[in-house]
Amino acid sequence: MAASRAVGVDVSPVQLDAARERWGGLPGLELHQRGALDFMSETTERFDAVHSAFGAIWFTDPDQMLPAIRQVLKPGGVLAFSQRPPPRRLEDRHAPCPGAGTRRLIPAPERAPCPPPGWAARSRIL
Numbered sequence: 001m002a003a004s005r006a007v008g009v010d011v012s013p014v015q016l017d018a019a020r021e022r023w024g025g026l027p028g029l030e031l032h033q034r035g036a037l038d039f040m041s042e043t044t045e046r047f048d049a050v051h052s053a054f055g056a057i058w059f060t061d062p063d064q065m066l067p068a069i070r071q072v073l074k075p076g077g078v079l080a081f082s083q084r085p086p087p088r089r090l091e092d093r094h095a096p097c098p099g100a101g102t103r104r105l106i107p108a109p110e111r112a113p114c115p116p117p118g119w120a121a122r123s124r125i126l
Contacts, residue, residue: 003027003028004028005028005029005030006026006028006029006030007030007031007032007045007047008029008030008031008032009031009032009034009035009036009039010031010032010033010034010055011033011034011035011036012033013033016031016033019031035056036052036055036056036060036065036068037056037060037064037065037068040068040069040071040072041068041071043072045072046072046073046074046077047072047073047074047077048073048074048077048078049073049077049078049079049080050069050072050073050077050078050079050080051079051080051081052080052081052082053081053082054082054083055081057081057083058083
């Protein structure tokens with residue numbers, strides 16, 4: 001069986017430091033400080049899966065992001081992503097980000113640049 005590899009990409013050095021602290025000892029882990037689109041446009045590697053947890057898929061134009069993901073996925077590869085639900089009330093816009101505990105608050109945008117329902121027309125890209 002081939003060794004597993006995980007490649008993490010984030011523009012934030014703070015996020016990468018947190019990833020190193022939590023998972024840095026795992027064999028096969030690579031972390032890159034880059035924008036997701038930049039990384040995908042420059043790599044020649046192909047991946048079994050692309051996962052975005054409240055990341056670039058949230059704030060990047062799907063007309064750019066989906067073709068870039070398709071380019072790096074192997075045939076039959078999987079795109080998995082987490083999406084924060086829209087706030088129901090204005091006062092919920094600064095609620096803690098799920099999974100982040102109470103130490104970090106992430107403001108929810110009034111409207112996502114292109115919320116998942118808007119992706120339906122773009123899904124044929126993949």
